[in-house]
Amino acid sequence: MKKYTIYRIYGVKDENSPKRKKELAAVEYGADFLAVTPALVKAVYADIAGMAEYDGCEIAVYEPDVAHYDREFEYKMLAAVAAPNAAENTLIHYFIQERDNDTDE
Numbered sequence: 001m002k003k004y005t006i007y008r009i010y011g012v013k014d015e016n017s018p019k020r021k022k023e024l025a026a027v028e029y030g031a032d033f034l035a036v037t038p039a040l041v042k043a044v045y046a047d048i049a050g051m052a053e054y055d056g057c058e059i060a061v062y063e064p065d066v067a068h069y070d071r072e073f074e075y076k077m078l079a080a081v082a083a084p085n086a087a088e089n090t091l092i093h094y095f096i097q098e099r100d101n102d103t104d105e
Contacts, residue, residue, distance in 0.1 A: 003101040004028045004036055006043055006077075009093040025094060029101060033064075033075070040064055044079055044094055054090075058082040064096060074098040 006028070010021040026043035030036025044061045048054055060080045067076040073095035081090040 001029055001031060001101045002033075002036070003099045004030065004033075004040060004075075005097045005099070006040065006047075007073075007095050007097075008047065009095055022095070033098065037063060040075075040077065040096065044077055048079055048081060048092060054081050054083070056084060067095060070095070072097070 004027065005024070006026045007022040008025045010023070025047040028036050028039045028043055030039065041061050041063060045059055048059050048061075058081070060082075062078045062080075064075040064077045067073045070076070075096040075098065077094040077096065079092045079094065081092065083090070
């Protein structure tokens, strides 16, 4: 059983700010990445749907992908929020850490 910790990411990692701001969004458990993918998508959707600023907006959550070239996270996800009458969608980035679920911790 694996533990998948989902973080909502703010800002961009660059040379002036090497750390991205992150906020815990959800934790899911599953046998492997493919088995837990539907739960990850639902968790990200629920995270956004619970934010008052996105009340009444359409939410699209894309399936996770491998986070190439990232040492902190194994997977990444993207969600798009379409507000009524907005000129652009809001993109929200999520990153996921995959760990063995060690119950002895």
